[in-house]
Amino acid sequence: MSEKNTSPTEPAPAARGKQSQRGDVALPALGVLGMLRWAWTQLTSMKTALFLLLLLAVAAVPGSLFPQRPANPAVVTQYLKDHPDYGPVLDTLQMFDVYSSAWFSAVYLLLFISLIGCIIPRAIAHWRQWRSQPPRTPARLSRLSEYGTLVVPAEKRLGAAHAAEQAAAVLKRRGYRVDLRPGDAPNAFSSVGAEKGYLKELGNLCFHAGLVGVLVSVAIGGLFGYSGQRTLVEGETFVNTLVGYDTFTPGTNFQSSSLSPYSLQLDRFEVRYDRESVKQFGQPLDFTGYLTTTDSPDAEPRQRILKVNDPVMIGGTSVYLVGNGYAPVVTVRGGDGQIAYQGPIPSIPTDAVYTSTIVIKAPDARPTQLGFVGFFLPTSVEGKDGVAFSADPDPLNVQLNLNSYVGDLGLDAGTPQNVYALDIAKLTQVNGRDKPAGGIVLGAGESYTLPDGQGSISFDGLKRFVALDIHHNPGQLGALAFSVFSLMGLVISLFLSRRRLWVRVGQHEDGRTMVEYGLLARGEDYGLAAEGRAVRAALAEAWGLPAGPEQTPSAGQGTAADATPTTSTPTHKDA
Amino acid sequence: MPEINPLLGSYSELFMLLTAGTYAVAFFAFAWDVATSGRVAQLDAARLAGQKAAAQTAGAQGAVATAVVADPGLTYVGTRKAARVGVALSILGLALHAAGVVTRGIAAGRVPWGNMYEFCTTGAFLVVAVFLAVLIRRDLRFLGIFVLGLATVMMVAAAVAFWTPVGHLVPALQSYWLIIHVSIAVLSSALFTLTFSLGVLQLIQGRREARIAAGEAERSGFMRIVPSSLTLETLSYRINTIAFVGWTLTVMFGAIWAEKAWGRFWGWDTKEVWSFVIWVVYAAYLHARATRGWNGARAAWLSIVGYLCVIFNFTIVNMYFSGLHSYSGL
Helix, strand or coil: CCCCCCCCCCCCCCCCCCCCCCCCCCCCCCCEEEHHHHHHHHHHHHHHHHHHHHHHHHHHHHHHCCCCCCCCCCHHHHHHHHHHCCHHHHHCCCCHHHHCHHHHHHHHHHHHHHHHHHHHHHHHHHHHHHCCCCCCCCCCCCHHHHHEEECHHHCCCCCCCHHHHHHHHHHCCCCCEEECCCCCCCCCCCEEEECCHHHHHHHHHHHHHHHHHHHHHHHHHHHHHEEEEEEECCEEEEEHHHHHHHHECCCCCHHHHHHHCCCEEEEEEEEEEEECCCCCCCCCEEEEEEEEEECCCCCCCEEEEECCCEEECCCCCEEEEEEEEEEEEEEEEEECEEEEEEEECCCCCCCCCCCEEEEEEEECCCCCCEEEEEEEECCCEEEECCEECCCCCCEEEEEEEEEEEEECCCCCCCCCCHHHHHCCEEEEEECCCCCCCEEEEECCEEEEEEHHHCCEEEEEEEEEEEEEEEECCCHHHHHHHHHHHHHHHHHHHHHHCEEEEEEEEECCCCCCCEEEEEEEEEECCCCCCHHHHHHHHHHHHHHHCCCCCCCCCCCCCCHHHHHCCCCCCCCCCCC | CCCCHHHHHHHHHHHHHHHHHHHHHHHHHHHHHHHHHHHHHHHHHHHHHHHHCCCCHHHHHHHHHHHHCCCCCCCCCCCHHHHHHHHHHHCCCCCCCCHHHHHHHHHHHHCCCCCCEEEHHHHHHHHHHHHHHHHCCCCCCCHHHHHHHHHHHHHHHHHCCCCCCCCCCCCHCHHHHHHHHHHHHHHHHHHHHHHHHHHHHHHHHHHHHHHHHCCCCCCHHHHHHHCCCCHHHHHHHHHHHHHHHHHHHHHHHHHHHHHHHHHCCCCCCHHHHHHHHHHHHHHHHHHHHHHCCCCCCCHHHHHHHHHHHHHHHHCCCHHHHCCCCCCCCC
């Protein structure tokens, strides 16, 4: 689409740059077909494409201003809660799902239809040009932007026809497609038509076709891919089945049979922090997960390492390390003294020093269910106001600060619940800073018994957990291949030049052979003048003429024309 | 992981400050050049117009002669002392700057573009380096006032607003893609900085040419040392094509890295959105150049809007938008 039609001999390629037929004022009715044809011409015009491109840029912006559901559904929910006035209006306008919204899709689909409608006729036109000879020799070469003459003295005895043949050979060596046009009479002019740079248009078409390929690949990924998340505590094993995932987002055409039954166990997770820097003290330097994987239930287990920026590829999926945190190991006992829950509970880190929120639910506690909400602090330090906070991400002085609840956790009805939130609707608070019993503060190995023997909790140990993203995207390789294809097309179309060149040769009465040549650029071409000089030198060498530049036909032809497009009219020189 | 060398880091910061100072002086030299060369050019033009009038040439031709004094081929003609001082100071500044960037890299034991401070200082280095490299073959000294002005602003912004002590990278940035993806992003941004300057000058020059063509009195005489708007447009287009390819690579390498780091090659993260917007705006610029009625001033505006998006993406998006690219170090 980046062709500039500066060629006077060639009309604009079929669709783009076409002038609309505005002159027809007393227009007869177009009819349905006519209307469609008109709409198609409008859609595939360069101006429409430009407008759609700018519209696409503008349409993409809201996605960076408002939280987006696919990336962060919880933030969207919070946003709607915080802005009850205009939040729903924005939601109706699909401002939280910009990139799957009707209006964004409309813009890019129209753009791609316009693009396809542009490249198909251009591809056909280029196919024809590819197979045809360079255009006929213009009557007046001196009108071309780069023009020059050469005179071969009579004593060289070079006939016009012979000179044209040699010029054709010279041009062919320079990579031109050459068409020799001998004169029909013995004394008539012979000429050579030459053209090169057909790849420029091909590159342009490849660039745009590649973009369509990228879009198709993205669509394939959306149809047949899937992704899911899983938090895995040290010692736990993930099996790649639907129940193994915490959350799972299938593609439109996903089938559960396409999950390959591999498993991976997190043996150990190590974190290293910056202990040298002052300002960045405690900033993480390295996260490493040690995994034991098995490709299928009866395969040999393997040891593998999982790092940020270095996913583990297994069973057609990629497993990414996207987060980590602490999972305190607790034991909760009910009022009857029986163990109601025992094991690690992942806590959600909220800042760089791993101040983490934690929710513990013990639905099996008897006589009443128990629930705990609070903080886990890896390095607890008491502030001036008596509130403990975490001072370091490493577990140097671990502490659990909890409130406790008794009653109905609301799990028995079977409605799905967030494991990281406690529904206190049917619960009664027992412990808390403002309750007579106070809050629960547990150091490593400590335990606490709730008032009136309603239960107990002990802090037995600490494990780390990792948050894993598991992705399968069958479109991703195609997207990469097509973007590389597209990029190559772009480079060729931007930096290659399409040039036409004609040489006309005639015989003077006194025996001299008079040669004139002209070059024409198609599209922007900064090297046309240099090419003109090079061709001139090559011809002069072929005919044994003194090398070196003649008086250049147009003033400032040298570097001037290097920098400006060749639109200056050359001053005429008599041949 | 190599150890941090805070002493070398502080030397680097000293070099950066010296660089900023040198650039500031170079900026004034270029400003002086523009202010005085305008008058010299005016005298030249008057003399030229006088000769033309004496030779009984058409009045219109005389007007064209006064409109453009600068050489359209951007070759060096005549001597401009202030500009020479500006170039010499820029070279000195660039040498100090190189020392600053290299010592920063050695002090941190990695490539010096891991946070906004480093991106800004390395970016400014490339802006000036590309400018001086082009100067070897073409007389673009009229751009000096813009380039050195912007470079000074970048250096000061880095030292004041984005300052970050030399340190290690967080795990998310520990990848060879940082070297590839960010270096091309810096280079493309540097080239976009040049085309932005050219675009602004093109608009001013175009307006001035229109005034002269309409027979009105010209106001901005200092623009005489600047070549015609067409020359500026062409040069800007040539640089923009390279920068556009660079930006395409930036986005592609970014996508590959995103796939490695976050499990998807494109997720409409705020930074991705704005990189996409920049790409689309410059794509529109390239198409505009090929569309009748959209080249010239309109294309220049698109180029300027594209650069404003680059700035927005670097400053506002980094500092105020939440997203996965939150590595500003602030």
